Amino acid sequence: MRYSAFRILKEALSGHKGWTPAWRDPEPQASYDYVIVGGGGHGLATAHYLSKVFGKARIAVLEKGWIGGGNVGRNTTIVRSNYLLPGNEAFYELSMKLWEGLEQDLNYNAMVSQRGIMNLIHTDGQRDAYRRRGNSMILHGSDAELLTAKQVRKEAPFLNFDNARFPIKGALVHRRGGTVRHDAVAWGYARSADQHGVDIIQNCEVTGFRIENGAIKGVETSRGFIGATKVGVSVAGSSGKVMSYADMRLPIESHVLQAFVSEGLKPIIPGVITFGAGHFYVSQSDKGGLVFGGDIDGYNSYAQRGNLPVVEDVCEGGMALMPMIGRARLLRMWGGIMDMSMDGSPIIDKTSVDGLYFNGGWCYGGFKATPASGYVFAHLLAKDVPHETAAAMRFDRFEKGLVIDEKGVGAQPNLH
């Protein structure tokens, strides 16, 4: 069923009895050409592009819980392509272009809202660093503008400009960045993949790999063995656990990241704003809630909830930046499991097992990558060679010293 204004009108006049489920609930088949492990944003996007762009095949997505229950439905919805390094920026710009055409591609309202991102500058050194980053963005076909403090004041007058410790001296603005309704992304990709023949199998946990003579034969699951010619693992925070079934240790640690939503307020924040002196980012949802977050909890965990010291730290960041936030009541908070790689950049690569592929290490920036991650992973699975924008996201970059250390602070995950 295609969604359209005409369809809404027709259903409105006929008691909404004609809507069909957005995707089927199939039984697993004995075998597939491709099995994607993990029905998060990245796994579903991979299935969508694999089935739509890279030719006809028998494809299944196996999800241990329900679609949208992982990080794809838990993030703060920020999308952007404002990276610095060559190994990253072209990839995130591909993602941004895919976001821009996503709703037409999926025939689904994902509420893509390019309301702009403002990274605040608090020191002269930071202005130099952002100028360099902005130039790199422009060279890769993205957009960047450097604003003075006066220009920032015009766009966001409620900020604390004269804070003695963290005065605001300007901002790097990326107008095409913004927000996208996170779970609509999962649902839209799931619906489209299903329409292209992909079996989306929920409540099906992968518990092991069947590997014979160094080649993948299929996956053991809570619903029995499923054969596969190729298996793509895309399980975000569970990366280390799932790859241990193939006896692989990854340069990835799992950590909790929390998100917060305030009570609904009148429109105040025009886009996304990030604090350049502490770790705090904020936007306002269409329902009026301030959606914000900060740092990871700082200890390894598979829990999807965090602890109070980070709540205090994030709220302090918010208060330093916009003191009026102290008048708003916190409505909800939750956590998700981050797959923190050792240089802050992802891995999209083949493994040492024939037919087993891995996609992970997204840290807390993988939502914006969803379309490109799905596209390039589908490319790798179908063609066995990396997509040009993801060629640097290899496993062996750590042993070869080719890390993509985006923050330039050394390969220290504790500093993320």
Ligand SMILES: Cc1cc2nc3c(=O)[nH]c(=O)nc-3n(C[C@H](O)[C@H](O)[C@H](O)COP(=O)(O)OP(=O)(O)OC[C@H]3O[C@@H](n4cnc5c(N)ncnc54)[C@H](O)[C@@H]3O)c2cc1C
């Ligand atoms: C609080 C928070 C805020 C964030 N904010 C942003 C942001 O503003 N911008 C941004 O770009 N990124 C953000 N992120 C990061 C982003 O959400 C993740 O990097 C990204 O969603 C990870 O990819 P995914 O969607 O595929 O993950 P998930 O949705 O977690 O998908 C992985 C799936 O694998 C499944 N799975 C695990 N083990 C198995 C198994 N054995 N068998 C079968 N299935 C399995 C899980 O159930 C899960 O559904 C944030 C994350 C959090 C938690």
